[in-house]
Amino acid sequence: MGERWCAAVLRVLVLQALAWALAGGQVRYSVAEEAKAGTVVGRLAQDLGLEAGEAEARRLRLVAPGRRASVEVSGASGALLVSSRLDREELCGKSAPCALRLEVLLERPLRVFHVQLEVTDINDNAPVFPAARKNLSIAEWTTLPGSRFPLEGASDADIGVNAQLSYTLSPSEHFSLDLQKTNERNIEPELVLTKALDRETIPVHRLVLTASDGGRPSLTGTMELLISVLDTNDNAPQFNQSVYKVQLPESAAVGTLVMRVNATDVDEGINSEVTYAVTNFIPPTGRDVISINPNTGEIHLTAALDFEEVSIFAGVQALRESGLLSMSA
Ligand SMILES: *[C@@H]1O[C@H](CO)[C@@H](O)[C@H](O)[C@H]1NC(C)=O
Ligand SMILES: *[C@@H]1O[C@H](CO)[C@@H](O)[C@H](O)[C@H]1NC(C)=O
Numbered sequence: 026m027g028e029r030w031c032a033a034v035l036r037v038l039v040l041q042a043l044a045w046a047l048a049g050g051q052v053r054y055s056v057a058e059e060a061k062a063g064t065v066v067g068r069l070a071q072d073l074g075l076e077a078g079e080a081e082a083r084r085l086r087l088v089a090p091g092r093r094a095s096v097e098v099s100g101a102s103g104a105l106l107v108s109s110r111l112d113r114e115e116l117c118g119k120s121a122p123c124a125l126r127l128e129v130l131l132e133r134p135l136r137v138f139h140v141q142l143e144v145t146d147i148n149d150n151a152p153v154f155p156a157a158r159k160n161l162s163i164a165e166w167t168t169l170p171g172s173r174f175p176l177e178g179a180s181d182a183d184i185g186v187n188a189q190l191s192y193t194l195s196p197s198e199h200f201s202l203d204l205q206k207t208n209e210r211n212i213e214p215e216l217v218l219t220k221a222l223d224r225e226t227i228p229v230h231r232l233v234l235t236a237s238d239g240g241r242p243s244l245t246g247t248m249e250l251l252i253s254v255l256d257t258n259d260n261a262p263q264f265n266q267s268v269y270k271v272q273l274p275e276s277a278a279v280g281t282l283v284m285r286v287n288a289t290d291v292d293e294g295i296n297s298e299v300t301y302a303v304t305n306f307i308p309p310t311g312r313d314v315i316s317i318n319p320n321t322g323e324i325h326l327t328a329a330l331d332f333e334e335v336s337i338f339a340g341v342q343a344l345r346e347s348g349l350l351s352m353s354a
């Protein structure tokens with residue numbers, strides 16, 4: 026019993042060796058991924074040395090064609106055909122070459138052949154960025170030209186030249202792109218500030234980073250860069266008038282609203298908050314006559330007007346909260 030089994034195995038092995046010898050080793054074919062169903066991959070029967078009609082008579086077929094084989098042997102012609110979608114990326118991912126091993130069976134007498142099928146890449150995948158949009162915040166003025174901001178590169182599911190990426194940035198007066206080659210295959214794009222930013226001129230910069238692969242035709246993917254410019258305290262408050270004049274009757278009561286001054290600051294947040302102070306009274310006794318509300322800029326009379334003093338000149342100062350910059354009127 027055991028001997029008979031052994032003999033059977035031996036016979037198969039001998040037959041296989043014979044088949045190899047006949048076929049001159051392994052039969053190799055290659056087919057481009059995404060080839061249409063029915064595409065002839067190779068004239069299998071002929072390449073295995075079969076006579077016309079033999080393929081059908083001896084039932085030339087694939088052994089247990091796997092779920093992923095996607096090829097079949099045509100009964101009539103004995104040709105290997107594409108039977109369903111062949112997606113190289115699904116079959117082999119990033120590994121290359123993408124070679125499928127197929128076993129082909131022939132009956133009477135029994136023979137097994139190995140066929141290697143290489144699925145070649147076509148440029149069927151575009152570069153993809155990890156996100157469609159990236160937000161960056163960069164401080165105006167204090168961020169110096171030459172500052173670099175690393176960006177995440179795109180990936181391309183294809184292989185070889187079809188996955189070789191190059192990058193371009195939409196035209197910008199303030200930014201350029203620098204490509205850092207981390208290794209043979211990988212390039213990391215970096216945004217470089219070429220000119221200092223001014224939030225008051227352009228508060229938000231919108232750029233588009235494009236990745237193109239090396240396929241023909243090339244496919245592209247894009248990522249939008251949204252750059253918010255952060256405020257620094259770079260603007261002084263501005264009065265809406267350089268001179269404020271008011272005439273009051275001598276009889277004006279204490280507490281009368283003399284006038285209201287107004288300064289605004291184009292910076293943002295606390296950098297735009299303005300407080301007021303009065304300085305430089307001429308004559309100095311003016312200090313006792315008027316006072317300013319530091320928050321509203323309202324100037325009130327705090328004493329009765331002296332008949333003798335014809336006029337009071339007062340310098341009004343608008344101070345930024347931070348106290349770094351001031352403007353006088
Ligand atoms: C980026 O900023 C925009 C606008 O402020 C916002 O709508 C979006 O959610 C932000 N995206 C991310 C990823 O933070
Ligand atoms: C000051 O002027 C600005 C801009 O003209 C205005 O928005 C604001 O209301 C004014 N403030 C006062 C206290 O009048």
Ligand SMILES: *[C@@H]1O[C@H](CO)[C@@H](O)[C@H](O)[C@H]1NC(C)=O
Nearest residue numbers: 264265266285286287288322
């Ligand atoms: C300046 O601001 C003050 C206070 O808000 C207002 O009364 C005055 O009319 C403004 N002057 C001008 C030229 O807008």
